[in-house]
Amino acid sequence: MSGPLAGLRVVDLTAALAGPYGTMMLSDLGADVIKVEAPGGEVTRRVGPLPQREDTSEAEGPMLGGYFQSINRGKRSIVIDLKTDEGHEEFLALVRTADVLVENFGPGVVDRLGIDYATLNAVNPRLVYGTLTGFGSRWAGESPYIDWPAMDITIQAMAGPLSVTGTESGDPVKIGPGVGDIFPGALLMTGILAAVLEARTTGIGQHVDIAMYDAILSLTERIVYQYSYTDQVPKPIGNTHPILTPFDILKVKDGWIAIAATTQLRWEALCRIMGKTELISDPRFITEFERSHHRDDIRVILDEWTAAFTRDEMTQMLGGKVPYGQVNDIRDIFESPHAWAREMLVEVENPNADRPAIIAGQPLKFSRTKPDPLVRAPFLDEHGDAIRQEIARSKESTDE
Structure with a gap:
């Protein structure tokens, strides 16, 4: 791998959109992101759309759906059953080789699996441990919603955006892209990289916590100061701006x-x-x-x-x-000279399909430490043997 994060090893326990989007950013920038999956694979492996094929016969081998391909590109996959003693020990061995771990399990899951921050910090004190949940970790603030599940639309509703996004009649409209997932995922990576920088100086990692609610409230900062200054509750006003005109x-x-x-x-x-x-x-x-x-x-x-x-x-x-x-x-965007010139539309390998997959590129650009071109998402456990060999070599090196 090349790029500004080359040499950084990330253990990725995330699923769905928020966490995988964030770890995809690290992978794009050169980090070795190891996606740890349970037997059967992460849920979005089964989500479409699936690649188009003119040949109607069954594909020879697995296919990668668009959802999974877009946000898991460049990662390596290993299957580890964290619910077994053998899998748990294998996972701890992997953690000893890592710089970063990222998880977005539901409340209480990491404690039940024995992979909480305190446990993994004892195994690898320099580990930066990133957590993304709907309402945050208890140590960072005891939210009354801490045990609630969360998704993009519920966070958009609770943290403010839906109160100001909609028609002038006042009907709320969800923001189209999954900002309730994607912005928290990107923000968590900012925190993780700050902690990695600090850990390289001190040799000590820490726990980085992002609540989806917090991230989206910070994204909706305008309504906070408007209410503070005016005592008026901002409402949906269509496509205009409450302060600036014409907009x-x-x-x-x-x-x-x-x-x-x-x-x-x-x-x-x-x-x-x-x-x-x-x-x-x-x-x-x-x-x-x-x-x-x-x-x-x-x-x-x-x-x-x-x-x-x-x-x-x-x-x-x-x-x-x-x-x-x-x-x-999106048809207009595919015809846009900007999108192609800036490599914001990129082709990646699409096995068992008639044509390559086109996915959204990486907006961060670097003049010197340019990452390699994007590579496709991994098949389930595609890199399991190689990663296990790397763990064994690392153990041998440590024992010497």
Whole structure:
């Protein structure tokens, strides 16, 4: 492996989306991420969509579904049954070789399995132990919800985003991507890397805890200060912004566009492009503050203007001049020169399929320590023998 995290060994006990997304980030950056799976494999191995095949005969060998492939690329898989004495001992031997362990089990599971932080810290004092749950570990704050299960939509509901995401009528709408999972997963990796840096100085690891609720409340920071300053509860307001204007989604002849000309210079540039320079000196729109109080008037003006043009025509007029973008679906993104130029759409091997899988790339870029191109997700226990040999060599080296 190459990349800025080359040489870092991560034991990955995570499942579903939040944890595997975070450990995938470490793998993308060069860490050796060992995905420990129970017999039968992690649940998302059985989730589609499965690869397309023109040949309708049964595939020769296993297939990798899109869900699993996307967030488990570059990892190695080993099957260990943590519920058996033999599996438990084998797992502890693996932990002795690791720098990091990440888990997102439900409340109480690590204690029942005998793989809690205190136990593994005694085995490997330099281990950084990352935990991701819905409402956090007891040592970090005794939440009344600590034993509740959690998923993306329930966290979006409880931590604030759904209270401000939705139509102007007030109906809440879930944020499309699974931010309730993905942001906590990415944030946990930030904490883990900070702890790894500290452990390399002190030789002592620590427990890093992320609650999905906490992460998403921090992501929704605007409603916190708004309520603190005004005593008013922010509500859904569609695609606009409660403070800045114009900031909206607008209909054109063949779809939708986004415009956010919120500063004075951007607003004046937009007025000139529209051929409506008189709006610059209009008392209703003279400052950012005045414009925020005449949002509806601005929306009427913009609706009338944009309705006469197509998306491409709007791009010609506005692209690069004011904050602007077409509302793209994934077909548009696949045709985007940016997405391919930035390697945000990448091909990986897709066994027993007619074509490679295309998955979302890694947004972090490095000028010197560039990771290797992404490789596919592992088959179940694909690397079990190799990892066991590595554990044995490490033990022999330690015993000498």
